[in-house]
Every structure is written in C-alpha cells, then in structure tokens.
Amino acid sequence: MVADESSARSPQKNTGRSKPARRVRLSQKAIVAAAAELFARNGFGATSLDEIAERLGATKGALYYHIKNKEDILRHIYLTVLTASEEPLAEIAASSASPAEKLGRAIIHHATVAANRSPAMTVFYREHPHLTGPFAREIVVRKKVYERYFEQIIEEGQAAGVFTREIDAKIATFGLLGMCNWLSQWYQPGGPYTHQQIAAMFVRMVEQGMLTPPAITE
C-alpha cells in the first residue's frame, strides 16, 4: 500500500482554519453567527457542536442553555437571512418606480444581502434538507414568495413593453438570482470592487446586455 498524504488517518484535530477560541460572552446570536461560518465552510452535517463551542471558547454543554438543539441553530440562520431579505424587496416591489428601476434596485438589494450575510447565505441555499417539520415547508414557501417578487417585476415590465418577451420571467428570475447568489462563493470584501459596484455591473449586464450597439450606418 502506498503511503498517501491525503488520507493520513488523522485523529481529526484542527480542520484547518478554525479560530483560536476567543472567549466571547455566549449568547444565541453569537452561537448562530459562529455556527453559520462553520456550516458554510464544512457543511451542517460535518460540523460538530464541539467545534462550534470550541470556536466560542466554551464547551458543548454550555450551548444547550441558549439553544434547543443543533437544528435549532440552523433554523435561526434561516430566519436571519429571511428577515434581512424579505421586507426591503417587498418595499421595492410596492414602490411606484418604473419596472426597470425596480428590477435594478431589487438586484442591488439581493446582491447586497448575498455579499453581507455571506456565510448565512451559503448555508441558506445549501442545508435545506437538514431542516425538518413545518419549518422546512415554511422556508420553501417564503423562498418562492421571494422569487415571485422578481418574476412580477419582470412581468410588469414585459406588459409595459420595456422588457423583452423573448425571455421567460421565471427563467430570467432564476438567472439573475443565480448570478447574485453566486457572489457568496467568490466575493471577498477586500477585492477590487465593492459589492455596490458589482451589483451595478450586474444591473447593467441584465438590462442592456454586453453587446455594444451596432454602429449606425446610413
């Protein structure tokens, strides 16, 4: 058998980048925030309560004073994302701006959430199968409602003749949501562009496209 570097039967000590356990006062919020980072990096199933506790400089037992169980942490992460997302979008949709203006603002809003809540966002789109019971169903519904806002803005624009009918509203929605959600995979605050600048480019791209207008020949 070949000695292989990668599977050196590790007693599984440090999984890479875990922080040196700063001792912060424990709270539900702190637990949820720390867990979000770990879930985002390693996945819900591969993150133990011991790891979460260690990162907070506490022990597993202490966590249970603040949370009900592991899934409870996950639920709080989902609620965090939803509360940050839903209301602003509803306001944009209900405003009296033009469809193009609305769509632009909606994209900027969504991209901002994706960029700011990065770990929670990653978890949001990854760990849904680990939610159980009525809460799981509720999330599905609220996610659909959220998407529906985008669809409606686009349909509104199509009805007004400012958006092309060649692109289905649902498909367009999935497309631009994917564009924004993907941010949480690569965006890092230190980079060459702010998330506002990136969002603006996305808007420009989705609305006017990348092709320059053909030169007018007369």
Added chain:
Amino acid sequence: MVADESSARSPQKNTGRSKPARRVRLSQKAIVAAAAELFARNGFGATSLDEIAERLGATKGALYYHIKNKEDILRHIYLTVLTASEEPLAEIAASSASPAEKLGRAIIHHATVAANRSPAMTVFYREHPHLTGPFAREIVVRKKVYERYFEQIIEEGQAAGVFTREIDAKIATFGLLGMCNWLSQWYQPGGPYTHQQIAAMFVRMVEQGMLTPPAITE
C-alpha cells in the same frame, strides 16, 4: 402501504428518499454515481458509507474493494465534472468564431453540463473543503483555468469593440457562471423548457439584455 421486497425487515429506518437498493454489480463508477446523488442531497459530511452501500444493495465493507476511502469517492466526482467540462470549452475558446458566438457557445456548453451532471455539479461547488492535500489544490487551479477561458473570450470581445467595457470581464464571468451553476439548484428535466432553451435565453439575456430598444422618435 406497498410491500417492499428488497428491504423486508431492515433494521435501518429509511431516511426519506433513498432508493430500495437495486442490486447492481458493484463498481467504482456505480459507487461514485450513487454517492454523487447522496452527497448532492445531504452533503458529504452527512452521508455515511452505510447509506451509499445500502443504496447499491451492498455492504459497507464491499465498497472498500473498489475505492480507497470516502474522500476517494469525492475525488472521482470532481474528476467526472472536470473531464466533462474542460475539453469542450477549450475547443470553443480556440475556435475561429466571433467573440459573441464563442461566448454564446460557452454559455450553452456550461449550462448543459450543469443541467446534465446535476448531482455531481452540486457536489463540485459545495464540497471542496472536504478535499485535502495536493488534489484540493489541483482542483482550485483547474477551476481557475476554466473561468479564465470565459474571461478571455470577453476580453477578446472588448478589444474588438463588440462587448462593452463598462462591465469588468472577471465580474461578467462570475455573473454568468453563477447564472448557469444555479441551474443545478432548480432545473428538472421534466419542466416546461429544455436546458437548451434555457441556455438560449441566458445567452440572449447576457448579450442583448432584457430592455427592449427604445422606440425611435423623430
């Protein structure tokens, strides 16, 4: 309740959607395919070798004749995705088509891979932290090379004046890769559009944008 022959009195409770263990001849390929589906649904860390074996109608021990260890399965999934992705894109990039034509074909190619290899694709963008050693680094490199093709096509178009310079080539790449990758989150073969149709709409959206040209007033 339907009498299920294959799992008569299994002490193992059925975890929801697992298939009734069709007894297929075990092979590396079969293991990797089954694992990809399970990893995609529940995550690498939350999927046990028992589950993979059960779905194949075999026992955990038998897997080890075909694979080195759990991470080895993950490695094969990554290779599957890369071999399906890299070469066709390289050919498109090297072709003599126009930048707009190339970009269109590249998007269609990528969307097709995302739609067809759905479970493997989902795993590909999710489970990278569970790869270790040189292989993990190799994947990062090859992923970057892959993205670089898109960037180059866009830069080429910008240099030729057919793509706008208002959108950074890197950002545009991330945007449209996100759009395509998101497919694996929602696309289902039975839906109202084929993946070709969806890809075509994406191309239309990215190239010309959603806004209809303003009416010419004289």
Added chain:
DNA sequence: TACAGTTTTGAACAACTGGTAGAAAGATAC
C-alpha cells in the same frame, strides 16, 4: 472436478456524534 483469482461478507475497532444531568461557578441583590 479442482484451483486460482476476484468480489463480498460480517464482525470488530477506536474515535466521535448529539444530547443529558447535575455539580460548580458567577452574578446580583439584600
């Protein structure tokens, strides 16, 4: 038939999992 090679089994293992109980410690107010 017998034999060799391939494949699968089933049990064993050490480490780790989410979760619990109660003692211990820390606060706070009197």
Added chain:
DNA sequence: GTATCTTTCTACCAGTTGTTCAAAACTGTA
C-alpha cells in the same frame, strides 16, 4: 455574610462514523 438566579463545566450515555481484515462466496477455466 446569605439567598437566588443565571450561566458554564465535567462526565457520561447510547448510537454512529470510517476503516480494517480474515473468512467466505462467487467466478471462470483447465
């Protein structure tokens, strides 16, 4: 000081995890 309430720790449980391995079952073929 005492009393009370809040928070954290230690130790433990029962179940599951990835992995190993000798024995068994299967395969083809001479």
